[in-house]
Amino acid sequence: MKDPELLYLVGGVVAVLLIATLITRILIGRSGETAVLVNLRQRVNAWWWMMIVFCSSLALGKSGVFWFYGLLSFLALREFITLSPTPRGDHRTLTWVFFLILPLHYIFAGAPWYGMFLIWIPVYAFVFIPIRSALAGDTERFLERTARIQWGVLTCIYFLSYLPMLLYLPIEGYHGQNAKLLFFVVLVTQISDVMQYVFGKLFGKTKIAPKVSPSKTREGLLYGGAAATLIGTSLWWATPFTPVEAAIMSIVLVASGFFGGLVMSAVKRSLGAKDWGRGIPGHGGVLDRLDSLLFAGPIFFHIVGYYFDTSMHDSYQQPQWMYDALRLWIGS
Amino acid sequence: MTGTVLAFLVRLATGVRLLDDVPEDGKRRIYFANHASHLDFVVIWAALPGRQRAWTRPVAAAEYWEKSPLRRWIASRIFKAVLIPRDLARMRAEDPLGKMLEAIGDGADLIVFPEGTRSDTGAVAPFKPGLHHLATKRPDALLVPVFLENLSRILPKGELLPLPLMGQAVFGEPVPCPAEGESKAAFLERARESVMCLSHGHLIPANDEGS
Numbered sequence: 001m002k003d004p005e006l007l008y009l010v011g012g013v014v015a016v017l018l019i020a021t022l023i024t025r026i027l028i029g030r031s032g033e034t035a036v037l038v039n040l041r042q043r044v045n046a047w048w049w050m051m052i053v054f055c056s057s058l059a060l061g062k063s064g065v066f067w068f069y070g071l072l073s074f075l076a077l078r079e080f081i082t083l084s085p086t087p088r089g090d091h092r093t094l095t096w097v098f099f100l101i102l103p104l105h106y107i108f109a110g111a112p113w114y115g116m117f118l119i120w121i122p123v124y125a126f127v128f129i130p131i132r133s134a135l136a137g138d139t140e141r142f143l144e145r146t147a148r149i150q151w152g153v154l155t156c157i158y159f160l161s162y163l164p165m166l167l168y169l170p171i172e173g174y175h176g177q178n179a180k181l182l183f184f185v186v187l188v189t190q191i192s193d194v195m196q197y198v199f200g201k202l203f204g205k206t207k208i209a210p211k212v213s214p215s216k217t218r219e220g221l222l223y224g225g226a227a228a229t230l231i232g233t234s235l236w237w238a239t240p241f242t243p244v245e246a247a248i249m250s251i252v253l254v255a256s257g258f259f260g261g262l263v264m265s266a267v268k269r270s271l272g273a274k275d276w277g278r279g280i281p282g283h284g285g286v287l288d289r290l291d292s293l294l295f296a297g298p299i300f301f302h303i304v305g306y307y308f309d310t311s312m313h314d315s316y317q318q319p320q321w322m323y324d325a326l327r328l329w330i331g332s
Numbered sequence: 333m334t335g336t337v338l339a340f341l342v343r344l345a346t347g348v349r350l351l352d353d354v355p356e357d358g359k360r361r362i363y364f365a366n367h368a369s370h371l372d373f374v375v376i377w378a379a380l381p382g383r384q385r386a387w388t389r390p391v392a393a394a395e396y397w398e399k400s401p402l403r404r405w406i407a408s409r410i411f412k413a414v415l416i417p418r419d420l421a422r423m424r425a426e427d428p429l430g431k432m433l434e435a436i437g438d439g440a441d442l443i444v445f446p447e448g449t450r451s452d453t454g455a456v457a458p459f460k461p462g463l464h465h466l467a468t469k470r471p472d473a474l475l476v477p478v479f480l481e482n483l484s485r486i487l488p489k490g491e492l493l494p495l496p497l498m499g500q501a502v503f504g505e506p507v508p509c510p511a512e513g514e515s516k517a518a519f520l521e522r523a524r525e526s527v528m529c530l531s532h533g534h535l536i537p538a539n540d541e542g543s
Contacts, residue, residue: 074496082347082498088488095493277347277498 003176005238009183010055017051020044042282050280050289054186058179062167065182066110069164073102075286077156079277083268084148089138093129093149101125102157109161112168121158126150155264155294156287162297169301171308174240181304184239188232188250189257189296190289196224196258213265216258225254240308252303253296260295335410339385342378346371346486347498354384360436360473363388363503364463366456366527367445368484371494376443376478377411379501389414389435390443394422414442429465436470446523450489456528459520467509467519474506475523479530502530 024041031037057068081094101121108116130146138145166185167178174181200220208216232250236243264287268276277285306316318326343350354361361384363376373390380388394415397407407413414435416428432442444466446459467475482499507526510519 078496078498081495082482086485091485091488091491091495094495098496099493 003180005177006058006180006183009180009187009235009238013051013187017044017048020047039282046280046282058183062164063110065164065167065179066106069161070103070106072286072290073106073157073160074098075279076160076276076290077102077152079279079285079287080152080156081149083271083273083276084152085271086145086148087138087140089136089140090133090145090149092136093132096132097125097129097149097153101128101153105157105161109165112165114168117161117165121153125153129153151267159294159298160290162301163293166297166301166304169305169308171240171304174308177240180238181240184232184235185253185296185300186293187235188228188253189292191231192225192228192254192257193261193292194224195227196220199223199227209262209266212269213262216262216265221258225251225258228254240304249300249303253300256296256299257292261292264291264294335385336382338410339378339382342371342374345494345496346375346378346483348375348379348501351379351381351501351503354381356383360439360470361388361441361476361506362436362463362466362470362473363441363443363476363478364446364523364527365443365478365480365501366451367447367449368451368454368480369487369489370450371483371487371499372445372450372480373411373413373443375480375483375499375501379503384441387439388441388443391416391432391445393418395419412440414440418448429462429469432462432466433469436466436473442466446520451484452489454484456524459524461516461520463523464510464516464519471509475509476506477504477523477526477530478502479504479527481531502532504530 021044024037024044028037028041053068057064060067077098086094105117105120105125108120129149130142133142133146133149163182163185166182169178169181171178171181197215197220199222200215200217203219203223204215204217206218207214208218208221229247229250232253233243233247236246239246239249241249268274268287275284276287279285280289283289342348365372365376373392377385377388377390389412392407392411392413392415394417397403397413397415407415414431416431417423417426432444435442444463446463447457448460448462449457451457463475466473479502480499481502482497485495486497486499487494504526507523510516514522
């Protein structure tokens with residue numbers, strides 16, 4: 001936490017939360033403890049705790065961050081599998097997933113062994129999971145069961161782990177400052193969530209997918225997304241981006257955050273639940289808060305990696321002919 | 333002390349919540365629940381408030397808990413289990429019902445699993461008559477139904493390693509004692525239904541889709 005810019009970011013969040021706490025107090029003082037306001041107070045209180053834990057992990061340095069996200073992955077997967085009706089035949093498979101695949105993934109990520117981080121889950125784990133389930137001998141709904149576990153592992157472990165992995169993106173002229181980039185991603189995505197919710201409540205008319213998520217409206221997405229983009233852009237000084245780049249990356253975060261939330265909501269509904277769990281008072285489960293980060297993390301990571309990464313690996317380089325063809329097609 | 337820590341760890345690992353109000357009315361309680369996992373009695377025990385936990389004793393199979401010194405120590409020291417035999421010859425010799433009534437008489441609350449053994453499928457099997465005997469011998473005791481959710485997925489029969497999933501212990505309102513003229517079978521079925529109706533639709537064979 002030696003970086004003053006990081007302290008400004010933290011200070012900004014603390015100020016916003018103080019204002020939110022104050023407004024909640026005033027509203028409750030004025031109109032009593034209605035259900036909506038009690039929920040609001042719970043949510044604001046939970047935000048304080050989430051912010052404190054998140055900042056503490058940053059203060060502990062890289063290992064703190066990886067431990068924190070490892071734990072989050074564990075809790076998220078726990079909620080996911082609890083809601084998914086996995087039968088007896090999956091018990092041993094899931095034991096391997098929770099106690100070996102998950103910790104090893106975070107060990108590879110934190111090491112950092114970038115190549116292994118990339119393929120450990122999509123190649124090795126995804127080959128292992130159906131093998132272990134097949135050995136258990138239960139063929140009932142085999143494909144569905146395999147897909148279910150793989151989806152949980154992909155989102156809760158693999159996608160989520162891209163957030164701490166941002167600490168290892170070697171960006172020219174930004175060495176040792178990556179904590180701010182992680183802060184930026186989490187902040188913009190979560191603020192986008194909150195803004196979409198608030199603007200949706202205020203102006204929401206057109207529901208985007210009422211069956212999947214009744215609270216997601218076109219107006220909420222547009223106004224809330226615009227507000228989050230503005231905030232994201234105004235934080236360009238903390239990122240390796242120019243203001244224009246910060247705006248573009250904020251839009252990327254808003255969009256991928258929105259769709260992450262939408263898809264996870266659809267998954268949740270298909271499992272017949274309203275909330276993922278009851279771990280965070282006022283919010284639901286851990287996954288209810290993380291859902292928008294699941295898609296945002298990996299997409300942000302790889303876009304930034306493509307444009308800025310110079311030394312971690314060469315795989316981002318496209319072949320010359322493809323590059324030329326693209327330029328020709330775009331016409332520049 | 334060991335008990336408090338253990339109960340906390342069990343709640344942490346299984347996601348089961350501490351029950352906040354069991355009235356201290358001096359009445360004896362018999363908690364009865366569906367049975368699908370070794371965790372079942374531990375979870376009910378851990379969900380009870382500390383004071384109640386101190387005088388609540390699970391009723392468990394003697395054959396299993398007497399097998400090794402460690403098991404014997406856990407059963408007798410930590411849970412103060414009332415061990416009753418399943419074996420017919422031993423049952424005649426040791427009078428399991430008498431043991432349970434004696435425990436209640438000494439001021440203990442009991443945790444019983446009227447199915448007699450752990451279910452393999454997650455379905456609730458018909459209840460054995462023991463609960464009826466207890467209810468007729470001690471009509472003053474409160475019969476509290478408990479539905480245990482998901483524990484068979486955390487630690488199914490025959491598995492050694494538990495999964496870190498979230499379970500739940502749903503406590504219901506006490507079931508009235510056998511009414512005059514009510515048959516044993518009718519009472520047992522009524523008790524069984526009181527457990528099942530706490531499941532809120534979660535009582536589905538694990539292979540079925542939730543929705």
